[in-house]
Amino acid sequence: MFKPNILVVDDERFFTSLIADILKESYHISIANNGFEALDKLKKGSIDLILLDILMPDMDGYETCKQIKLSERGHDIPVIFLTIKNEIEDELHGFSLGAVDYITKPISPPIVKARVATHIALAKAHEQLRQHTLELELLVAERTVELTREITEKQKAYEKLHYLANYDPLTQLPNRNLFNERLAYAYKLAKRNNSSFFSYY
Known part of the structure; x- marks a missing residue:
């Protein structure tokens, strides 16, 4: 059975273990303990969704998200922020950087599962739509060439x-x-x- 790959990024090892236990039945889980490690794992493996803590030393979640979205491999990967912050300004800032959702700490396992499943499904649907669009564009281009030749x-x-x-x-x-x-x-x-x-x- 195919399992999507989830990258959990948090400097608190207890918290990354907790998230892994919640999601391990349905997903392959990778762990990164800081932003630099997350970017390194992104370069080396296939990631379908990222759970990203905001308050981390050296490179916080905002900067990590920014770097992820600037990269070729991470541009389309959904990022969900994990945070104790619940101010509207913080959420708006995260969304402006490309995040798709927020999960506040302390976390609720059902909420984590639901949010992750929703955004995995949305990402899959988006990719299918993109592929379908590319196929249609190819068919249109081929038919245009044929019609031009016939004319x-x-x-x-x-x-x-x-x-x-x-x-x-x-x-x-x-x-x-x-x-x-x-x-x-x-x-x-x-x-x-x-x-x-x-x-x-």
Whole structure:
């Protein structure tokens, strides 16, 4: 059975162990004890979601989230902040950095499971939509090339038929069909302008 990979980032080892125990039945759990370690694990492995503490030494959760979102591998990974902070300004700042949700400490196991499951499902749906969009764009591009080729071939065929109908194949000179066509056009033009014309042949 496929299990998504969750990275838990917190400098408190007791807390990372607690999160791992809550989620281990449904997910593969990786642990990082600071922001630098989290960025290193991101480079080396496949991560589907990150649970990230805010209050950490050296590099706090905000800066870690910023670096994750600036990286090619981490740009689309959902980040959920773990924090004792519950001020609106703190949450808004986290969202502005690319976080998708907040879980406040002390944590509730059912809440942790529900939030993680929700954002894993949303990320999966987003990826499926992205793949579907890419496939549609590819189909449109391929069909555009086909239509362009068909139009070009039809245009060339029309030009060839027009040439064969109006030019002598041996002398390459205009034939009577072309003369009659241009004569008819000149007649219509003269009639429209209420004028006369002369033809010599």
